[in-house]
Amino acid sequence: MQAYWTLTRRELGGFFVSLTGYLIIAAAAFLMGLSWVVMVEQLQSEPTPQPVTQLYYSTQYFWLILLLATPVITMRLFALEKYSGTFETLMTTPVSELQVVLAKFTAALVFYVLLWLPSLGCILILRQFINDPAALDTGLLGSTFLGIFLLGCLFMAMGCLASAMTRSQITAAMTSFTLGCTLFLLSFLPGRWAVVAGWQNDLLSHIALFDHMNDFARGLVDFRHVVFYLSLTVFFLFLTLRVVESRRWK
Amino acid sequence: MIEVSNLTKRYAGHTAVSGISFTVKRGEIVGLVGSNGAGKSTTMRILSCFLPATSGSVRVAGYDVFLQSDEVRRRIGYMPENNPLHPEMRVREYLKFRARLKGLSRQRSRERVDTVMQQCGLVDEQRTIIAHLSKGYRQRVGLADALVHEPELIILDEPTIGLDPRQIRSVRQLIKNLAGRHTVLVSSHILAELEMTCNRMVILHKGKIAACDTPDNLQALMGGKGQVIAEIAGPGLEMQAAFDLLADVAHCDISASGGEYLRCALTPLDGVDLRPQVFALAMERGWRVRELTRGRHSLEDIYVRLTRPEEEES
Known part of the structure; x- marks a missing residue:
């Protein structure tokens, strides 16, 4: 446990002692703000009954x-350590592979959550200026952020896997960008592609990230979605663990 | 402390280490010598549990490095080649992180970090960011890291590579000071460097052990003939005849050596020390002697001799 916390803290520190972490957060915050402005401007000209979260988070x-x-958050996790050689000093201390993988995943996830905090700011500001409080209901915000x-x-789990597989x-x-984009683009196939029909279509619609996020942003927490994400996360972390362990396979 | 038997490591396409065996006793400082690619780093990586061996068994402090790697890793301090560090961290912060990672309590890690910084002369640099340190200081940070949890066995892979002579001297001194309390396995491709620090040397060549002995024994093994060099001023021909008459001289070579002095290289029979006889002879004939030494083969020569024949074969 001590090794896990020590490693998590160092990993998180790794984001913030250099400029990288601040740069990623600043860039994301800038893009969030800019797109928020574009969306609000659009709302002024074409009002809609949809909640703001759905407008923003499913677009x-x-x-x-x-x-x-x-991918920018996760790329350094293992690849940098392998490249610089610190992976060797890390793995020759009495830490387990599982601790290393979990610590890196946790640090990346915490950083990811920090990355989205500025968007909460956008929402709070908007809340000050709208007449209808129902447009930004707390439950709705909760499900969106879930x-x-x-x-x-x-x-983050996919990124861990991608980073564990290479030195670069x-x-x-x-x-990890390709993995992420593939999953995202598959959302648009069901019902639109003649070749895909029957059970294949059902399968694709179950893994449609876009539709899942649409549900969350509407305030709908579907248990199937939660299980889907958690099980895939565990699956990718398991693969990462195996990749890290493979060094010691005979 | 270390028992290596029949260790073999094959990478795809080539064998880095093939069937080596050696043991290291507690408290010894053992040098692992060999040219680049001889298998030093591979051996050390296997010892430190980073890579698995293809075959053979390796035990450290009685534990198998593959099956009980956790126990082994708790007992070793390993500094890899090129000494990788986290450049963005400060010296003290890095050492504390490593100490905590190796399972030391908060209190204990604070004490140990203070101690090793003192030991390695890092106290003045404790707030410096590692990226801003000179190579010599970085090497000290690597050493301090290897020492921080008081391991029984310290494995140092090329600790002095790329350092200037002064820094090499200080690192060598540091290693010497570890003797007794820790067992040390240190590698280098420069023999002279280990000659002064090690109790024993393992000379690796192309993945095999070419020799394994104390520096003195290696010396005796290779340089047993004990050639004597004498620089004497006197008549050359008479000298040649006189030396040839000495019963213990197998061979004598005389050449000019600047001014009136002649340089005589005398090879004895059966390793007899010729120096007293030569001196007595010179006194008797009234020759002036300005130098009288028994030639030592440097380990460098031994190394070259040990490793050459195979190279010619291949």
Whole structure:
């Protein structure tokens, strides 16, 4: 346990002692703010009955930031240590592979949550200026952020895997970007592609990240979605663990 | 402390270490010598549980490095080649992180970090960011890290590579000071460096052990003939004849050596020390002697001799 906390703290520290962490958060905050402005401007001209969270978090604004920022967060986790050689000093201390994987995942997830905090600011500001409080209901915000968190778990776990497989941060970033984009784009296939019908279509609609986020942003917490994200996260973390362990396979 | 038997490590396509065996006793300082690619780092990585061996068994402090790697890792301090560190951390912060990672309590890690910083001369640099340190200081940080949890066995892979002579001297002194309290396995491709610090040396060549003995025994093994060099001023021909008459001289070579002095290289029979006889002879004939030494093969020569034949074969 001590090793886990020590490692998590160092990993988180790794984001913040250099400029990298601040830069990622600043860039994401800037994009969030900018897209928020665009959305609010749009709302003024074309009012809609949808909640603001749904407008924002199930549109390209949110996904653009999510898909771009997550590989940047996770790419360094293992790849940098392997490249610089500190992976060797790390793995020759009495820590288990599981502790290392979990610590890196936790640190990345905490950083990811910090990354989305500024968007809470946007919402609070908007709340000051709207007449209808129902447009930004607390429950709705809760379910939206639960959705963001669960997506984060999945994307961080995928990023861990991508980073564990290589020594190059760029390769890691590109791999996790591809994984993330693939999952995201698959959301648009069901019902639109003639080739996909029957059970394949059902399967695809179950893994449609876009639709899941749409539900969360509408205030709908579907238990199936929660299980989906948590189980996939565990699955990717398990793969990461195996990759890290593979060094010691004979 | 270390028992290596029949250790073999194959990477895809080539064998880095093939069937080596050696043991290291508690409290010894043992040097692992070999040219680049001889298998030093691979051996050390296997000892430190970073890589699995292809075959053979390795035990550290009685524990198997593969099956009981946790126990082994608790007992070793390992500094890899090139000494990788987290450049963005401060010296003290890094050492504390490593101490906590190795399972020391908060209180204990504070004490130990203070102690090793003192030991390695890092006290003045404790607030410096590692990226801003000179290479010599970084090496000290690596050493301090290897020592911080008071391991029984310390494994140092090329600790003096890339350092200037002064820094090499201070690192060597540090290693010497560890003798007795810790067992140390240190590698280098420079023999002279280990000659002064180690009790015993394992010379690796192309993944095999070429020799394994104390520096003195290696010396005796290779340089047993004990050639004597004498620089004497006197008549050359007479000298040649006189030396040839000495019963213990197998061979004598005389050459000019600047001014009136002649340089005589005398090879004895059966390792006899010729110096007293040569001196007595010179006194008797009234020759002036300005130098009289028994040639020592440097370990460098031994190393070259041990490793050359195989190279010619291949």
